Amino acid sequence: xxxxxxxxxxxxxxxxxxxxxxxxxxxxxxxxxxxxxxxxxxxxxxxxxxxxxxxxxxxxxxxxxxxxxxxxxxxxxxxxxxxxxxxxxxxxxxxxxxxxxxxxxxxxxxxxxxxxxxxxxxxxxxxxxxxxxxxxxxxxxxxxxxxxxxxxxxxxxxxxxxxxxxxxxxxxxxxxxxxxxxxxxxxxxxxxxxxxxxxxxxxxxxxxxxxxxxxxxxxxxxxxxxxxxxxxxxxxxxxxxxxxxxxxxxxxxxxxxxxxxxxxxxxxxxxxxxxxxxxxxxxxxxxxxxxxxxxxxxxxxxxxxxxxxxxxxxxxxxxxxxxxxxxxxxxxxxxxxxxxxxxxxxxxxxxxxxxxxxxxxxxxxxxxxxxxxxxxxxxxxxxxxxxxxxxxxxxxxxxxxxxxxxxxxxxxxxxxxxxxxxxxxxxxxxxxxxxxxxxxxxxxxxxxxxxxxxxxxxxxxxxxxxxxxxxxxxxxxxxxxxxx
Numbered sequence: 001x002x003x004x005x006x007x008x009x010x011x012x013x014x015x016x017x018x019x020x021x022x023x024x025x026x027x028x029x030x031x032x033x034x035x036x037x038x039x040x041x042x043x044x045x046x047x048x049x050x051x052x053x054x055x056x057x058x059x060x061x062x063x064x065x066x067x068x069x070x071x072x073x074x075x076x077x078x079x080x081x082x083x084x085x086x087x088x089x090x091x092x093x094x095x096x097x098x099x100x101x102x103x104x105x106x107x108x109x110x111x112x113x114x115x116x117x118x119x120x121x122x123x124x125x126x127x128x129x130x131x132x133x134x135x136x137x138x139x140x141x142x143x144x145x146x147x148x149x150x151x152x153x154x155x156x157x158x159x160x161x162x163x164x165x166x167x168x169x170x171x172x173x174x175x176x177x178x179x180x181x182x183x184x185x186x187x188x189x190x191x192x193x194x195x196x197x198x199x200x201x202x203x204x205x206x207x208x209x210x211x212x213x214x215x216x217x218x219x220x221x222x223x224x225x226x227x228x229x230x231x232x233x234x235x236x237x238x239x240x241x242x243x244x245x246x247x248x249x250x251x252x253x254x255x256x257x258x259x260x261x262x263x264x265x266x267x268x269x270x271x272x273x274x275x276x277x278x279x280x281x282x283x284x285x286x287x288x289x290x291x292x293x294x295x296x297x298x299x300x301x302x303x304x305x306x307x308x309x310x311x312x313x314x315x316x317x318x319x320x321x322x323x324x325x326x327x328x329x330x331x332x333x334x335x336x337x338x339x340x341x342x343x344x345x346x347x348x349x350x351x352x353x354x355x356x357x358x359x360x361x362x363x364x365x366x367x368x369x370x371x372x373x374x375x376x377x378x379x380x381x382x383x384x385x386x387x388x389x390x391x392x393x394x395x396x397x398x399x400x401x402x403x404x405x406x407x408x409x410x411x412x413x414x415x416x417x418x419x420x421x422x423x424x425x426x427x428x429x430x431x432x433x434x435x436x437x438x439x440x441x442x443x444x445x446x447x448x449x450x451x452x453x454x455x456x457x458x459x460x461x462x463x464x465x466x467x468x469x470x471x472x473x474x475x476x477x478x479x480x481x482x483x484x
Contacts, residue, residue, distance in 0.1 A: 160236025178213025344461025
């Protein structure tokens with residue numbers, strides 16, 4: 001009975017979030033299908049996220065705990081990850097409130113789907129069994145497919161939603177196929193048992209299973225060559241949803257990959273490491289090189305997201321090669337910094353969107369330093385941080401991550417990463433040049449929807465990026481102190 005209560009207590013945040021996610025649509029149904037006031041739904045959504053945060057904080061232990069027959073795990077790393085997810089969800093809710101691409105008459109459905117996506121992310125990071133992992137990925141993906149295409153009259157979001165759905169289905173098939181091979185080799189889908197049986201298992205089946213399973217995960221974080229969906233989906237989705245995908249999905253998949261590293265290590269093959277290294281190199285270079293030619297700001301951030309997945313993958317490779325602590329700390333610091341860099345950048349895009357068809361281009365930024373110097377300064381900080389320019393947080397995020405790769409003796413890989421970063425500086429600096437050195441050519445006043453949520457997100461993100469730069473060591477020490 002005691003063990004049963006412990007199991008239940010471990011999953012209280014998931015239960016709380018699941019129950020609260022149903023309230024918005026329940027209120028609408030009880031009210032005769034009449035949409036409640038958006039402010040009421042917004043306050044409820046913030047309250048649901050806050051109560052989930054309280055449920056997470058109630059479990060103060062730093063011990064690693066397994067529950068429900070080893071299918072669910074709790075650890076300091078998972079606790080820190082849930083904090084990141086809650087921050088991402090909180091600011092996404094602020095961006096989505098009264099955003100023109102979120103239909104007012106479907107705001108309850110939007111909040112329901114949004115909270116369920118967050119629930120899927122929680123299930124994924126808590127999972128310690130490949131079947132539960134699949135359930136978590138599907139639980140976060142299915143609402144996202146709808147959130148991308150929900151509402152509005154434009155065809156572009158629906159096309160993006162369909163493309164993400166079709167390609168996401170292929171990724172799910174790879175996850176299941178890989179799971180089947182791993183089960184065939186080790187007779188289990190439980191990660192602890194897989195590790196126990198791995199050495200005496202059929203190495204061919206195990207290698208095939210791990211690689212096929214990784215393909216499904218690579219798709220979710222758009223590692224090359226599984227990236228083709230990302231620019232179109234990021235551009236077509238409502239910007240708050242794009243921000244949520246760009247931050248939270250990357251966080252949960254890379255944290256899961258950290259937990260999956262011991263299984264990758266079971267595959268005793270230099271060829272596997274070689275493949276992972278080239279996936280990282282191609283991802284970094286492809287993202288940065290294609291971003292050079294982008295004029296649409298969201299597409300530029302989409303290719304930037306691809307390149308950042310490549311940088312993060314360096315940490316995974318270092319972990320696979322045995323550099324555990326440095327890679328975990330580097331990845332978590334990078335994810336925290338990337339969370340605020342990306343949220344802030346997409347919040348600025350939200351400030352430019354006055355209708356669901358609005359599209360911010362680099363040309364629209366000409367002369368912004370004169371018309372709105374504070375916004376130009378904020379965007380400059382975020383872009384310089386994304387480029388990895390000191391003294392902002394992005395520089396130290398790359399420094400800690402590259403250091404872990406150096407500890408793993410991946411010197412040539414770090415050289416490629418630095419060269420790729422130098423290429424990326426060009427397209428991050430281009431908007432800054434346009435803001436400060438170009439005269440405004442477009443007469444229409446493109447900025448000005450004055451969203452309070454977007455402004456708050458920009459301000460908080462910029463402050464955090466500056467703090468993560470000037471107080472990098474204390475923040476890193478704080479991450480280490482959590483016990484991850």
